[in-house]
Amino acid sequence: MKILLVGAGLSGAVIGRQLAEAGHDCRIIDSRSHIGGNCHTERDSETGVMLHVYGPHIFHTDDEGVWNYVNRFAEFMPFQNRVKTTSQDAVYSLPVNLHTINQFFGKTLRPDEARAFIESKADSSITDPQTFEEQALRFVGRELYEAFFKGYTEKQWGCSPQDLPASILKRLPVRFNYDDNYFFHRFQGMPREGYTALIAGILDHPRITVELETTFTPAMAEEADHVFWSGPLDGYFDYSLGRLGYRTLDFERFTYQGDYQGCAVMNYGDREVPWTRITEHKHFSPWESHEGSTCYREYSRAAEPEDIPYYPIRLVEEKSLLEEYVRLAEAQKSVTFVGRLGTYRYLDMDVTIREALDTAETFLTSAQTGQQMPTFAKSPL
Structure with missing residues (x-):
């Protein structure tokens, strides 16, 4: 045929x-x-770094x-995505894990202690979360929600977390161990x-x-x-x-001589920072060595007819x-x-x-x- x-x-x-x-x-x-x-993907002509032209893609699967x-x-080469976030003039690891909790609250909690501590912070009056905000407040409480989820989500989706369904925050967004591998799948890598x-x-x-x-x-x-x-x-x-709604991304490219941020992905949780994250693409190929570095600031907005649609x-x-x-x-x-x-x-x-x-x-x-x-x-x- x-x-x-x-x-x-x-x-x-x-x-x-x-x-x-x-x-x-x-x-x-x-x-x-x-x-x-x-x-x-393509090679950057200036730095030789392998670029993910339309934003990072990390392969992970069970x-x-x-x-x-x-x-x-x-x-495929071994690769684990270890995301950091800048929030309130400090750098933390994501997903929220035991190190994040101890660092944020100035504690030295063990896993069981941290679990009980976060449960005490959570809003237990919310029994059936309907919105993104309710889901976050129910599971992690207001302090972690406002530091790591609220501002980032407002920038990413262009609306209040109160207007987003709880399903966007599907899993419990916290780990009670020191595992900072962003994904949990058996197979992870990069071509x-x-x-x-x-x-x-x-x-x-x-x-x-x-x-x-x-x-x-x-x-x-x-x-x-x-x-x-x-x-x-x-x-x-x-x-x-009519047109189905999408969010699109704008990328602001810049280069740096050396290592700009020490990781592939740095999120920015504060609402007053206009970009959602900075990606440093040479860290997506850690088996390569490059003196120069190519980075992108990412900005999310509603897609117009001429834009590339990213997120439905x-x-x-x-x-x-x-x-x-x-x-x-x-x-x-x-x-x-x-x-x-x-x-x-x-x-x-x-x-x-x-x-x-x-x-x-x-x-x-x-x-x-x-x-x-x-x-x-x-x-x-």
């Missing part, structure tokens, strides 16, 4: 590779001048199948030569053709037996019902509009919507790859059995 995949990021590359290996001809197009989508899959196409090289490896198959700086047209779909769309869900319909907002208004777009999508034939933008969901890379692998398998099974391929392998609702 002739397959058209719109988007040369992880979703398009993985689905394309699986279908190409099964004997289908896959044409992958992307409007950008490079493959990899927001995972795109899915051994996905871990084995990416290691087919790239050499030695960057994510673009990883995706180039996935795309390296004789039945795959890639066309960059190419915009989708309906005529392309008519030439294909099936389309996999990883662009914005609302964009497929020319935003006919998914609040009440957006969910209502999303339901309308899902109904439109399900009326389409021979189109499957995939990935972060196609399903309007925030997805980590490992989940994106797992869903792409599963989507390809569903397609191949559907083709063999004569069943219709679902519009969404994973529902956005």
